[in-house]
Amino acid sequence: MAGDPPPTPPVTSVLPAGDRPEHLEEMSEDEAALAALGYKQEFKREFSAWTTFAVSFAVMGLLPSIATTMFYGIGYAGPAANTWGWLLSVVFIVCVAASMAELASSMPTSGGLYYASAVMAGPKYGPFAAWITGWSNWFVQVTGAPSVDYGCAAMILAAASIMNPDYVPNEWQTFLLTFFIMVIHACIGSMPTLWIARFNSVGTIINITCLAVVIIIIPAAAITSPKFQPNEFAWGIQNFTDWPDGIAVLMSFLAIIWTMSGYDASFHLSEECSNSAIATPRSIIYTAVSGSVTGFILNVIIAYTITDIAAVIESDLGQPWAAYLIQILPQPVALAVLAMTIVCSFSMGQGCMVAASRVCFAYARDDCFGVLSNPLKRVNRHTRTPVNAVWFNALIGILLNLLIFGGVAIGAIFSIGAIASYVAFTTPILVKLIFVGKKFRPGPWNLGKFSMPCGVISVGYVLLMLPILCFPTVSGDDLTPDLMNWTSLVYGAPMLFVIVWFFVDAHKWFKGPKINIEHILQHDLSTQPGLDGIEPKESPSEVGDIDVEKGSKEKTHVAAE
Structure with missing residues (x-):
């Protein structure tokens, strides 16, 4: 009227x-x-609920994620990491995902967690909360593609070693192949939104299909005798660290946390998704729950079929997943499974590149990158995508992969992905608990009376895991620079720098x-x-x-x- x-x-x-x-x-x-x-529409909304889930599921990439992190799971605590360890951890991870989904429904922007932290912390603490959340989230995003592409390159070279036992890949070959894969992903990530959506939709179908095929093939084609290990073995702890069994199991959560950290991609694509206040949180929940269930099934299969964990972890192939497949399957079948894993890994790396570019764009839009913000916040007039942000992230990722030449130091990019992601995931949840409480105005998708308990559980879990993920596998006289866990330095040093930057200078111009x-x-x-x-x-x-x-x-x- x-x-x-x-x-x-x-x-x-x-x-x-x-x-x-x-x-x-x-x-x-x-x-x-x-x-x-507070934002005008910049992107075309050509992602649907399905294609948003497609990117999110591709970023999670269960098959390649589990394959590339075997060393940090079963390699720490044995089969227990794959069975009851997985079940225990994903209960808390689903709580984190649900709390994130509630925020995504209330504030569906590509800035996502960073934006939510600023809004809920208020004018006094909002800029600092946004600053910490934003930089931590960008660190995980910018390490996602290089870690996945490194794993993809390692599996390709492992396949070459299986075909030709005399061939042993060196560090330069691994680096150059990783570099090549990242350039391809940057090119795809620079395409128009609709093309990217279709590419990732096809990639997700391939991911789901390959995952289903692998789950069927491994128990059906296993040549070990007996084919399945007893329950005592599959659910038991084999401690390959110098720490007590309980600590070893908690350390093995690194593999689970890194694997189950892709669901935030939906949040960052919310400005390109139709009906985003409903579709985005649903995509987050669908990704987390489906990943928890199917990931558990695959991990249980591994726990019941692996015969010699030490041989898998210490294999000359340099890739535990490839060594495991050769251990339990006929060579042609093992190569076929490895090939499917490589294809899924390639698709996953592409999803990581897309999500990272949207995060970089969103933060540059608010001048988080200082003088670099102007070029990074530009949307290409031909593709309508943030091309500059794509290539900036690709360059940083290529530089990070120089850690390949540091031997075990390359593992730091996996630990960074786990720590940085959950710091970013839970900072706005913590802010919501402290500053907003029951005054939070939810979106159309919300947790209702379970909002506060779910948030408390999420924050408590992350606070417990942060120091654990920085533990080295050995201690005392066995600890050498080569065996050191460099996560606290590789993640802590940049975070310390940005915190100092904020208090020295950025607080004068960065207001969220x-x-x-x-x-x-x-x-x-x-x-x-x-x-x-x-x-x-x-x-x-x-x-x-x-x-x-x-x-x-x-x-x-x-x-x-």
Whole structure:
């Protein structure tokens, strides 16, 4: 009716009550929801619930993830890591995923966790919370593709060694092959959104199919005698560390945490997904639950069929998964399974590259990268994708893979992926518990009365695991630089740098997410309760590619209830 107040987008808005995006009536529901969060629509919404899940599941990549992290799971605690260790850990991981899904429904932006931390921590602590969340999340994103592509390269070279026993791959060959795979992924990641969505949809179908085939093939074609190990073996601990059995099992959670960390990709694609306030959280939950179940099935099969764990971990092939397949399967069958794993690994690396570029773009849009932000926040006018962000991440990933020449130091990029991801995942959950509590305004998908308990469990689990994941496998006189766990340095040093940067300089100009959309003020903002730590941006001139800042005309404070 005439005179009725304008409709309010059905999401948690950072705009004060009475303030609304301009031209709201002309927007779709997704555009209005994003506008209420302070951003104009930049990408085409060509991801559906299925294709969003496809990217998320591809980033998780169960088969290649389990294959590339065998050393950090069964190689630490034996079969127990694959059976009851997996079951115990994924209970907590699903809690983290559910809490994240609730945030994604309330605030569906590509900034994701970083944005949520800023909004909920308020003007005083929001910038620092966003800063920690954003950098930690970018660290996991930028290490995702290089770690997966390194594993893919290692499996390809292991297959070559199986075919030609006289061939032993060296470090340079591993590095160059990893470099080549990363360049291919960067090229694909620079394509238009629809092409990327279709590529990842096909990749996910291949991933699911190969996973199902492998689950059937391994027990059916195993040539060991007996074919299956007794329950005492499959559910028992074989401690390959210098720590007590309980600590060894907790250390083996590294493989599980790294494997089960891809579900946040859906959050970062929410600005390219239709009906994102519903589709995004569902995609997160579907990915976490389906990954937990199918991952457990594959791990149980490994636990019941592996015969000599020490031989698998210490194999000259340099890739435990390949050594395991050769140990239990006829060579042609083992090579076929290895080939399927390689294909899945390639698809997974591509999904990681796409997700990382969206995170990089979102943070650059809010000037998190300082002087590098301007080129990184540009959307290519031809592909409508953040091409500069894609290639920036690829370059960082290639440099990280120089750790190959440090021997066991390459394992640090897997540990970084585990630690950095769950620091980023749980920081906004912790902020929600401390600063917001029951005042949190949920989106259409929410946990209801289970929201607080689920958040407490999630934060407690991560706080327990953070120091454990930094433990080396040996201690005392056995500990040498070659056997040191360098995670605390490779992750801790950059994080220490960005924290110091914030307090020395960045706090002067970084105030958290910045709105970039014109909006109409309906009331005096001085009377509105809420946050004022999220600032709008001035509109610069548009040069070359599309600049996401264009359109911000007014300087004002914004708020979130």
